[in-house]
Amino acid sequence: MDALVDSPLGWLSVGITLLFGAIVLYVADRSLMGKVNVLLWSLLLTLLGLLCVATLGAGGGLGVFCVGSLVSSVFLGGRALLPVGDKAVLITGSDTGIGHALAKHLDNLGFVVFAGVLNKDGPGPEELRRTCSQRLSVLQLDITNATQVKEAYLKVSEKVQNTGLWGVVNNAGILGFPADGELLPMGMYRQCMEVNFFGAVEVSKTFLPLLRKCRGRLVNVCSMAGGIPLQRLAAYGASKAALSMFSGVMRQELSKWGIKVAAIHPSGFRTGILGTPELWDKQEKELMENLPADTRQDYGEDYLLGLKSNFPIMSALCDANLSPVLAAILHALLAKRPHGLYTPGKRSYLLLCIFCYFPLWFYDFFISKMPSSDSVPRALRTSEAENKNL
Ligand SMILES: NC(=O)c1ccc[n+]([C@@H]2O[C@H](COP(=O)([O-])OP(=O)(O)OC[C@H]3O[C@@H](n4cnc5c(N)ncnc54)[C@H](OP(=O)(O)O)[C@@H]3O)[C@@H](O)[C@H]2O)c1
Ligand SMILES: *[C@@H]1O[C@H](CO)[C@@H](O)[C@H](O)[C@H]1NC(C)=O
Numbered sequence: 001m002d003a004l005v006d007s008p009l010g011w012l013s014v015g016i017t018l019l020f021g022a023i024v025l026y027v028a029d030r031s032l033m034g035k036v037n038v039l040l041w042s043l044l045l046t047l048l049g050l051l052c053v054a055t056l057g058a059g060g061g062l063g064v065f066c067v068g069s070l071v072s073s074v075f076l077g078g079r080a081l082l083p084v085g086d087k088a089v090l091i092t093g094s095d096t097g098i099g100h101a102l103a104k105h106l107d108n109l110g111f112v113v114f115a116g117v118l119n120k121d122g123p124g125p126e127e128l129r130r131t132c133s134q135r136l137s138v139l140q141l142d143i144t145n146a147t148q149v150k151e152a153y154l155k156v157s158e159k160v161q162n163t164g165l166w167g168v169v170n171n172a173g174i175l176g177f178p179a180d181g182e183l184l185p186m187g188m189y190r191q192c193m194e195v196n197f198f199g200a201v202e203v204s205k206t207f208l209p210l211l212r213k214c215r216g217r218l219v220n221v222c223s224m225a226g227g228i229p230l231q232r233l234a235a236y237g238a239s240k241a242a243l244s245m246f247s248g249v250m251r252q253e254l255s256k257w258g259i260k261v262a263a264i265h266p267s268g269f270r271t272g273i274l275g276t277p278e279l280w281d282k283q284e285k286e287l288m289e290n291l292p293a294d295t296r297q298d299y300g301e302d303y304l305l306g307l308k309s310n311f312p313i314m315s316a317l318c319d320a321n322l323s324p325v326l327a328a329i330l331h332a333l334l335a336k337r338p339h340g341l342y343t344p345g346k347r348s349y350l351l352l353c354i355f356c357y358f359p360l361w362f363y364d365f366f367i368s369k370m371p372s373s374d375s376v377p378r379a380l381r382t383s384e385a386e387n388k389n390l
Contacts, residue, residue: 009058016062018046081334088112088160089333092143092203093172095124097271101322102169102329107132114156116141143172143199153206164213167333170200171221175273177283179307181234185290189235196239201246215258219332220247224267224348228355232310251340262332266325267345270318280308300378313371319346
């Protein structure tokens with residue numbers, strides 16, 4: 001150490017080391033880490049710097065330390081969050097599930113929350129009014145109803161006249177009935193597009209002028225199924241893929257306005273998305289009524305009536321802890337540098353990587369090994385039996 005502080009280079013090293021410590025401290029100030037952690041982190045870095053200089057000599061040590069500091073400040077900077085302040089956020093589909101939990105979470109953090117709901121007299125909205133702060137307003141907002149979108153816009157713009165709207169979270173969505181794409185009625189495809197795509201587009205277009213005022217954030221809750229092909233989700237997946245592409249294009253176009261756009265591709269959270277046995281019965285009936293006779297014949301009654309057994313299988317794969325998806329949405333809303341894509345939930349990132357970086361045949365093989373009902377259409381069972389007899 002003596003030799004270190006004796007030389008001018010040594011003093012320079014110590015000075016630069018301290019400077020880096022200070023920069024890291026500054027950058028990380030508003031990060032997810034507590035202030036104490038940041039202080040410890042900076043002290044540690046400073047000590048590390050001195051150690052590097054002492055052991056590797058002034059030049060080498062300084063080099064190693066500079067690189068380390070830069071990497072860590074970029075890392076911490078990426079995690080830096082903006083203050084909540086009086087930021088206002090609109091969430092669609094806050095009746096249940098992710099939207100409902102997000103409304104409560106953001107309200108807790110101090111946001112001014114506009115909780116759009118499909119049915120303002122339902123139990124979910126009632127609970128929001130009961131448990132959340134006065135800042136939260138529940139808005140009747142069926143995103144497929146242009147009148148309601150306009151009315152919600154008028155209410156929100158009246159309340160945020162001066163400050164503008166910081167965020168829109170397009171969360172409302174429907175899953176429909178998971179069944180082979182050949183079997184799904186056209187009405188199901190149209191309904192999925194209507195809610196998951198056109199609804200989100202209309203809400204985005206309507207509220208963008210308010211977002212522009214504060215160079216805010218547009219967050220679209222898409223799905224893992226919109227980024228990669230998954231069996232029995234043709235209608236849902238296609239509508240979410242459309243939303244995902246919309247997000248990507250908007251991200252590019254809106255950056256000139258300072259508006260940042262993120263797509264969230266969640267997977268496997270336990271919410272209301274799977275619906276109820278009553279809804280399954282209704283959807284099954286609609287599916288059966290729309291089938292041509294020969295399709296019905298080929299698939300067979302027991303295969304068709306067994307489709308509902310996919311719900312419990314999907315449900316068993318779900319996680320009741322929504323915090324990963326809430327954290328992703330919060331990051332998209334508040335991070336200085338939000339990501340364009342978030343993949344909260346089990347398997348979402350893994351499957352996307354396999355889909356992107358491996359040959360398609362491998363991805364298809366991998367997917368075919370995922371748990372699902374193992375029933376086989378009637379016509380295939382008989383042809384299998386015939387083949388065995390040959
Ligand atoms: N759960 C997951 O693992 C998962 C995975 C991938 C993507 N997602 C997406 O995450 C979002 C939230 O879903 P969730 O899992 O929280 O399911 P959820 O509990 O069913 O929440 C969706 C909400 O949207 C509402 N909604 C339906 N149609 C609407 C419309 N036309 N206008 C306004 N609101 C409408 C629903 O109201 P009702 O309850 O009254 O029908 C419900 O409250 C959806 O976009 C979903 O596709 C979820
Ligand atoms: C759309 O919303 C308006 C206002 O709430 C309502 O009067 C109308 O019946 C709704 N239209 C449809 C098709 O649901």
